Amino acid sequence: MLKRSIFAVAVVALLAVGVQAGEIKTHEWPCQFVSLEITSIPVVMDIGYYVRIKDQDKLKIKLAQKSNSIHSFEGCTDMVVESNFALVLSASISKTGAVAGDYGVSLDPSGTINTPPVKSTVVHVCATLDNADLTGQPAGTKDVQVATVKIKVKPA
Numbered sequence: 001m002l003k004r005s006i007f008a009v010a011v012v013a014l015l016a017v018g019v020q021a022g023e024i025k026t027h028e029w030p031c032q033f034v035s036l037e038i039t040s041i042p043v044v045m046d047i048g049y050y051v052r053i054k055d056q057d058k059l060k061i062k063l064a065q066k067s068n069s070i071h072s073f074e075g076c077t078d079m080v081v082e083s084n085f086a087l088v089l090s091a092s093i094s095k096t097g098a099v100a101g102d103y104g105v106s107l108d109p110s111g112t113i114n115t116p117p118v119k120s121t122v123v124h125v126c127a128t129l130d131n132a133d134l135t136g137q138p139a140g141t142k143d144v145q146v147a148t149v150k151i152k153v154k155p156a
Contacts, residue, residue: 047084049084050083051083051153052081052082053080053082053151054081059077059079061127061149062075063075063127063129069130071101071132072128072129072130073128073132075127076125076126077125078122078124079124080121080122081123085155086112086155087154087155088156089110089113089152089153090153091107091150091151092105092149093127094147094150096145096146096147099132099137101129102129102131103127103129103147104127104129105128106126106128107124107126108123109121109123112156125149127149
């Protein structure tokens, strides 16, 4: 009998403690979850070479007769070059066959052009024609293409 009464007292005590404690509802959870940074991942990329000649479709060199010779012609144009690296520009000229003679081309500035970071450099491109042979060319024709200037670029 004593055992049953001790057991009954224990059950009543547990019920009393359980009623005092209340209940925990999931929408009233007694803590707050926060985000913790656990790692960082670097983002990298390869940056390639970039070179652009602005308005290249509008560039043209018009040869005009030099004042000191009737067989010598010259003409120039300004070319705007943008780049993200130091570069070396070179130029070559080839005749198209319309007018024979000694063709030449020059760049100013010549040699290495230091442009990083990206900025513009104005390059003066000049073409010359010496010992021009105009035999067989019709007088009064305009804008006859007599040569082509090719611009090449390489990293310095």
